[in-house]
Amino acid sequence: MRIGILTGGGDCPGLNAVIRAVTKSLIRQCGAEVIGIEDGFLGLIERRVRPLGWDDVSSILATGGTILGTSNTASPFAWRGTDVSAEVVAYQHALGLDALVVIGGDGTMTMAERLGTAGGVPIVGVPKTIDNDIAGCERSFGFDTAVATVTDALERVQTTGQSHGRVMVVETMGRYAGWIALEAGLAGAADVILLPEISYDVAHIAEVCRARSARRRATLVCIAEGAKPVGGTMTVERTVDGSPDPIRLGGVAHALRAQLQPLLASEVRATVLGHVQRGGAPTPFDRVLATQYGNEAARLLRRGAFGRMVTLRGGCLSSVALGEVAGQNRQVPADHALLTCAREIGVCLGDAG
Ligand code: F6P
Numbered sequence: 001m002r003i004g005i006l007t008g009g010g011d012c013p014g015l016n017a018v019i020r021a022v023t024k025s026l027i028r029q030c031g032a033e034v035i036g037i038e039d040g041f042l043g044l045i046e047r048r049v050r051p052l053g054w055d056d057v058s059s060i061l062a063t064g065g066t067i068l069g070t071s072n073t074a075s076p077f078a079w080r081g082t083d084v085s086a087e088v089v090a091y092q093h094a095l096g097l098d099a100l101v102v103i104g105g106d107g108t109m110t111m112a113e114r115l116g117t118a119g120g121v122p123i124v125g126v127p128k129t130i131d132n133d134i135a136g137c138e139r140s141f142g143f144d145t146a147v148a149t150v151t152d153a154l155e156r157v158q159t160t161g162q163s164h165g166r167v168m169v170v171e172t173m174g175r176y177a178g179w180i181a182l183e184a185g186l187a188g189a190a191d192v193i194l195l196p197e198i199s200y201d202v203a204h205i206a207e208v209c210r211a212r213s214a215r216r217r218a219t220l221v222c223i224a225e226g227a228k229p230v231g232g233t234m235t236v237e238r239t240v241d242g243s244p245d246p247i248r249l250g251g252v253a254h255a256l257r258a259q260l261q262p263l264l265a266s267e268v269r270a271t272v273l274g275h276v277q278r279g280g281a282p283t284p285f286d287r288v289l290a291t292q293y294g295n296e297a298a299r300l301l302r303r304g305a306f307g308r309m310v311t312l313r314g315g316c317l318s319s320v321a322l323g324e325v326a327g328q329n330r331q332v333p334a335d336h337a338l339l340t341c342a343r344e345i346g347v348c349l350g351d352a353g
Contacts, residue, residue: 012142021294107244122306135328154188196226200350
């Protein structure tokens with residue numbers, strides 16, 4: 001067997017752990033040859049690949065980023081305004097690949113699915129993203145690490161906020177889903193947690209801050225980058241040409257600061273955590289999950305179960321058809337147990353609920 005492997009889209013902690021597990025499993029279980037494709041689909045467009053042997057993937061389990069590099073702007077279907085998918089498909093066959101392991105988020109999975117149906121080699125997908133928003137998968141690796149990083153930041157911001165009696169607004173990543181803000185907000189004892197799934201009422205948040213201030217308490221607000229006020233829109237930082245999802249969110253913490261400040265006597269400050277959430281070593285949980293995902297991907301390849309993405313359902317390893325995941329986004333459902341729990345312990349979710 002000759003198997004290609006690529007990492008696509010934004011990076012996240014644990015990518016190297018997957019590359020390591022796929023490569024070691026394939027070499028050990030069936031003596032397969034593994035070919036690393038550089039910079040995601042860009043490597044297939046620009047024909048940049050390299051062999052991956054046992055030693056190439058040793059000692060990378062805990063290393064952040066991806067040894068293969070990645071790209072979130074290179075689509076074979078719209079590369080510098082041209083559809084080069086036929087050339088990419090021909091190159092896959094010229095490399096003699098029997099299948100391709102694609103480690104990515106929904107944009108990457110959608111592209112992989114399209115390439116497969118355009119005559120490309122069969123695909124096995126592995127879900128990655130700190131956002132934890134891939135359909136059909138209850139936990140993507142990288143999420144646990146991001147939650148740990150945000151939790152640490154919230155705790156640090158809380159102590160300085162308390163010293164000064166301030167309202168501290170901390171913005172997380174997560175795109176259109178609030179998973180990072182919700183879990184880290186709970187773990188970091190945020191007083192207010194704002195998600196894309198629940199539009200926030202500024203006047204209500206101001207009331208919460210004033211009541212806390214009257215008790216000489218600072219207020220810690222954890223806001224997801226995709227959150228928006230009632231009747232308002234998400235805060236777009238910029239758009240990126242050629243990206244499967246060209247919208248880049250960012251800056252809602254500053255917007256909320258500006259909305260809240262006129263309503264409060266306490267000073268309001270904003271912190272945007274940004275890419276610190278995507279970098280560094282994966283947590284032990286993410287190392288284990290990524291290793292299991294990589295090993296499971298190798299198993300699917302050996303069984304010839306193509307066109308599928310490894311997944312976790314009910315806490316068990318499983319797989320789902322790529323067609324069922326492509327183009328989807330998994331948001332926090334309104335009846336999620338963590339939302340109920342947050343409300344019942346008095347956390348404000350931005351609405352009067
Ligand atoms: O999907 C992962 C993610 O980190 C999102 O949380 C964030 O909105 C986006 O990627 C940022 O992308 P970029 O690194 O291209 O700015």
